Amino acid sequence: MNPLLAQFLAEAADLLTSVDEGLLQLERDPGDPELVNEVFRAAHTFKGSSGLFDFPELTRLTHAAEDLLDAVRGGKLDLDSGMTDDLLAAFDLIRGWLAHVTQHERLPASAGADAAILITKLRGPLGGDATTPVVEKAPIVHVIAPPPEWLSHFEQEWLDATATWLTTTSSTLRFARYLPDEGCFFRAEDPLHLISQVPALARIAVVPPDEWPSPDDYDEYACLIGFVLATRAGHGELDHLFRYVPDQVEVVELDGDALRRFLNGEVAPEPVEAADAPVVDDPQDPAVVEDAYAILAAAQTSLRDQQEVGGVRLASIAHSIASAAAALGDISELSDLNAEQLTETVNRLLGSTPAPPAAPPPPALIERSAPEERIDRGRADDPGGQVGTKILKVDQEKVDHLMELVGELNVAKNGLTFLADSAEEEFGSRVLSRRIKDQYSGLHRIAEELQAAVMDVRMLPLSVAFSRFPRLVRDLSRRLGKNIELVMEGEDTMADKDVIEALADPLVHLVRNSLDHGIELPDERTAAGKPPQARITLSAVADGDAVVVEIADDGRGIDPVKVKRKAYEKGLISEEELESMGDQEAVELVFRAGFSTADQVSDLSGRGVGMDAVRASVEKLGGTVTMKSELGTGSVTRLRLPLSMAVTQVMVVSVAGQRFGIPVDLVVETVRVPGGEIGRVLHQDVVVLRGEVVPVIDLAAALRMPWTPDENDDRRILIVSLHGQRVGLLVEQFHREVDVILKPMEGLLAYADEFSGTALLGDGLVLLVLNMKEVLGLAARAA
Template sequence: MMDTTEYIALFLEEAAEQINILEQDILLLEQSPSEDVLHEIFRAAHTLKGSSRAMGFTAMGELTHAMEDVFDALRKGEIGVSTEMVNRLFDALDTLKAMRDQIAEGGTSNIACDDLVRSLRDILNDAAPVHDDAATAAAPQKASQTAMVLQEHQREAALTAIDNGLSVYRLTVRLAEDTLMKSVRALMVLQTIDANKGTVIASQPDEDALDNEQFDLSFELLVATDKAVEELRQILLQISEIREVEVSPWQKSAEPVPTQTAASIAAPVIPAGQSPEEAKHTQPAAPPIASGDGEKGSGRAPVASQTVRVDVARLDTLLNLVGELVIDRTRVAQLGREFEARFQHDELVDSLLEAAGHIGRITDELQEHIMKARMLPIEHVFNRFPRMIRDLAQKFGKEVKLIMEGQETELDRSVIEIISDPLIHMLRNSVDHGIEPPDVRETLGKPRQGTIRLSARHEENYILIEIEDDGKGMDPAHLREVAIRKGVLTREAAERLSDKEALSLIFAPGFSTAKEVTEVSGRGVGMDIVRSNIQRVGGLVDLESVPGKGTRFSIRLPLTLAIIRALLVRVAGQVYAIPLSSVLETLKIQPEMVQFVGRRPAIVLRGRTLPLVSLQAHFYGKDSASSFCRGREPMFVVVVGLGERQLGLVVNHLIGEQEIVIKSLSRYLGEISGVSGATILGDGRVALILEVADLFDHASACAA
């Protein structure tokens, strides 16, 4: 009996991967069941079945076996895809996930799946055979022992691979004569090909027979890969008990062809012996990790790259340490300047400054690399959305297509954790309230299927995430009415709002436009929470909407939460940090330039009225107007922007720019309007970090 404990971690990881593939492919199955998808999905179920059985998780093996049978029947065209089938497959998938999680926690799983297995088997029993002669014709012919006969879909897969610039090889693998577990070796060969981005298009005998050791000492494979012949051969020869691997390029004309039509498809055959460089050259640019249109690259197999797994807590500790280092670097630089001022060009001072400069550069680099190590593709959040949208659409009787772009965009894992819930909420809203029911859409002249586009991309030091739907949009007039009815605003205030400001009302606390609270949208999380979550990490959320056409939310997030550049200013003797990302410019103005619109102070800047907020008034409760009236001293104004809006913050002094490490304020302090966190300065004192968005709210509230 093999001791399996050390393999469990590996198994769990692989299982998670296969479950992920299954989830994505079941979705694709429902949308556009292409040959590639059918092939891949079958392989995923098959792999999972094999590994769970090998590890002794029989229930899991049973369930994946039942799934595999369904995929097999689909692949062979014996049954068609139905919503009911997809639902059952998803149920099975959820159970697989639960089993995996249980194994991850306790090493075993006791989840029963008999009913599920039965319901999957019923699909096969209930399904009337598809009356399609073509499908029947393509059904598998029992391959003879002598030559590998390709089925139509396998042949097409081979041709497609060649079209995509891959090479297709016939491999004959011979095992050593005393090989004990032939099926294990065969499986290792398949997995090695997989791990090297190769795709097994066909095998002789078929994979089930390989699994059950129904072969002599050799088997044949048809493999698509970007590797050269010798490279592939050497990789496979490294597996023990493999005696010989013969590789020859696949010639489409040399294959017995089951149907005549396929033979007329011309495809260039990559000559054997092509160098890897050349092969790479002819290969088209790597397909995007997953594009929204249902096309699947065949090479999604995990790449064995030079990586190590690191505990997140360890990365967090590293980042904290670097944060401390950044603070101390600033402190050392400051001390250096003080020494310089006191001792002029003393030799020791020069050495100190030099060392300080070096430490500074090293710290910068260290910080940059650790930041990078913490980056994750946003895929980690996006992955679960296709399934979620599908389930929601079904629940609400909508038809929705989700298009995702830019999943490979990387951002700090702390930002990833925080962005997940707001995105879920906004997507739910889009399905629930944005997209109209199919019949309604039809009468409006729109396609029955609504589209939600979710995209992520980098823009300067930000990541921009957009959620766009082609649903019914929002009407500013309607939002004003709702706001008045709910007591969020007075009628006068509401009427003064521009259309854009009226749209922003959905972010106001206590505002929800849902006519009825549905199970999904009414989870007690409003758009106000969404916005405050995003703002808490220094992000911005904005929306545009055209009634009848749709709505677009834009979320702007910092790449990282930990360290930012800030402008330090002094207000009432205390230092405050303003994130440089919101600072547009700084001004020095004379008191007489301040004008009053009602009781609101403002200046005219390049022809535009710039409202002013005195931070001293905001934070220390002084009357705003009076703080502008006294004194002849010039004033310093920091112009900050939020979307298209601008605001001038009046401060006592400008200190300068500095990199700061963001620390959260204790929850014991509650939510402080205008403050998002704190940082420790070079001299050890604490400075508060301004929350610019709050100040804009405050300014509009004053106007109302």
């Protein structure tokens, strides 16, 4: 994929999330201007970037959303839940499109039709299809005009020759006056540089200040001069070049006659000056109406005062009137250039136009009167710039790669201990061995710090995992007709990104469960003496090297008696257990495989995925899940997960000559017992440790590896604890504990459930790390 598109998709994901969050918050707190601004900005950025690609539907749809948000931002509209729904739907549609784009690099075929529906909806509150493409109107009005007085800045001789030339050739020239404001250097404007770019430039001259200052008072940073120029460049070229300073530029088109008249002492009367004011296509704008009014009034005067008007003069007046009429929204046909008709049109327009409160000052005069402001802007040399926190956005893959390198460093470091051993054993040098070990401990410390630093980079706030819930709860509660408030706490708690990612699915399942089964309908709640609005609390808190996430609701809770009966009916518990089982234990039965059944599966809680799946995925992360519930008051599910799962400490053991790793947190102790002390109870090998009978499993047998322990040797047994139960593993040998980076199983071994992953050891060997739960299951089946 083209990297720009990839970047856009990554950014889009972030923007969509913030739009969603913002909209939901806005619905609750509609007045918050900061929030509106934030959502608007996200939509705006989205639209801006979408324009870089050929996704016209995307741009149009975001444009419609942006316009609606802009109206809300400007206070023209109040956001209601209908609009919120439409906006959410629009961004949902976009999310779907982007998924398609990720796959196929183009929008789905249905995009146009889908977008059209939503665009209509979004534009509804704005007053229908207001696809007002704000066309940038040519800001400079051009007229074939009577000569302005500023032509006097050109040398007379040159004007004279030019007038003759234009008459002879029946051609025209564009003349412009450019009066920069005094402070223009402080906007990095360089008028002469701009003029040097005027194409087909015939002549320039300086408009000097009325009075040059004395050298001592001279401020070299105040722009005192202006320019006049003559060019054969087209109006379009001039408009483009002077587009940043339209109000400082006046352009007229003159023919030889006009120049000649100027040279004979005829100077332009007022109306034409006024016609040079910017004309914008918006009759609502009072300033424009005012300008138009002034132009028309002036035209009326000149039509009345001068009986004999003709040719260019009349054309220029007609042009002024047409511009003014257009500004007032009246497209007048002024094809016939006769004075009576023009007068009539002017009278008609003036009759329908409200008189302005005051005549506007000529635009050219305003520009030169702001010296204080300029000083303010210019001479402040204090170093501005505030320092904020600097956040670096790093590609996840890079961090993963860094983590891998740390892992390899650990491995290389561990290699030193092997070297130290062989220095002593093979080469008989204890001194060298000691020195290598010293080196090792130095390196070990650095590697540990490095590892901690990288792990820190991988930490993300829980808010990443929580962010989808406001939307989920809102949508589902509407569908279910339940009234639910979602409270989130401790979103700032940090955990490793892998943990956060893996947490997503179990959390969704648990929250859906609460919504679907836990929370009652408002009537039911009122009847039970509860407030009609229910509450789901999602909270996170760090606890040592673990993070505890709780999903609590104040719903109906779980009835332990019902659960027990159901478990009994399903054959999950014995009759005896049905009688003796305590309430807490009963509640936890929901985690048993096979407890969730088809009649419980609703559209909401996901099909066929029960609480057992939640427990399995949490345990896979090395975490635990527990549930507490009180009938009538609600349930709390508590997930406890390691803060980080990148580095696992494993105990290395070998069996049948092959090494395996076992997560250290499962290991209780290692014992050696004489072969004769292994007993046998109910076909199961056992060992008695401090009075407790512990079952012993032959790891080699469980993994189907041929191995018979030497009769005379002590038996080496690794005691592990799983779900509170102690089990002994018969192994061939114990090795050291090592820190490894666990990698998921790949290829053929991906389906080997008895292994949870692989890790590279210091001597280059690949270590298989055992999934103890599965291994015990295998052993049970083998027995």
